[in-house]
Amino acid sequence: MKVKNLQKLDTFREQHSKLVESEMTNAIQKIKSPAMLKEAMIYSVQAGGKRIRPILLLATIEAFGKDPKAGVSSACAVEMIHTYSLIHDDLPAMDDDDLRRGRPTNHKVYGEAMAILAGDALLTYSFQLISQDPKLEADKKIKLIQLLSTSSGPEGMVGGQVADMKGENSTLSLEELEYIHLHKTGELLSFSVIAGAIIVGASQHDIRKLKDFAYHIGLCFQIQDDILDLEGNEQLLGKPVGSDVSRHKSTYPSLLTIEGAKKKLAYHYDNALTVLHEVDCNPALLEQIAELIVKRDH
16 A cells, blocks of 8 residues: 655644534534533534544545535534434443543433434434535535435445444354445445535536545445454554454454455555546545545554
């Protein structure tokens, strides 16, 4: 795998991560709802994280030479959905985790009922954010809401989560494992890239190529996750290492060996860069995000 200088991405990411977090917090604070609900929502959206999904969306807009601020509402929306999924994943009925990014999980602070409702609120409010965006034309709002609902719902992230739960304590085929991760993780990453393309009015050719790019980086993301579960630093990860092994989950290292998983990671990374160069845009930031995904240590 070739590596590049991430300095430009670091600057872009720092600036726009702060913008997205600030916009999410401000939007939630304006909601006319019980204070405790808003507090629980804000607790999780301010928990940090890589912000890869909103940064992907905004970087795609930048790649086409447009102002990334045109996509801030959509970037907030996808991050809110990602955050809701983490709140629910951490619940006792799901993964039963006490820590998320080194902090107590939402239900440990606010209780299970409030955590469920905070997740529900983040999910539904994300669509409201897009629908009320004054910078977006009506036809683009419809496309974005349709795409986000598909990517996050039963045909996307939720369906992938169910398949993941069903696959626990059993040995999956590589095809079954890829189905899980393309849906559970890849769909929201794909939304982020395609949403940016929709906002700038990209051609159908470029959208198709960006879907291929998103497919490969989505698999890169999960393969690296699986590798980090074995080789990562617990302090950096903010959760125990080896949790997948303890739950008897099928992973890329368990199916391919750790070296095989690393080769698979390199294969998808190289293909992501190849297809990205077929898009009529400046690929620099998107290339660096792909590199960030494969090199991240948490």
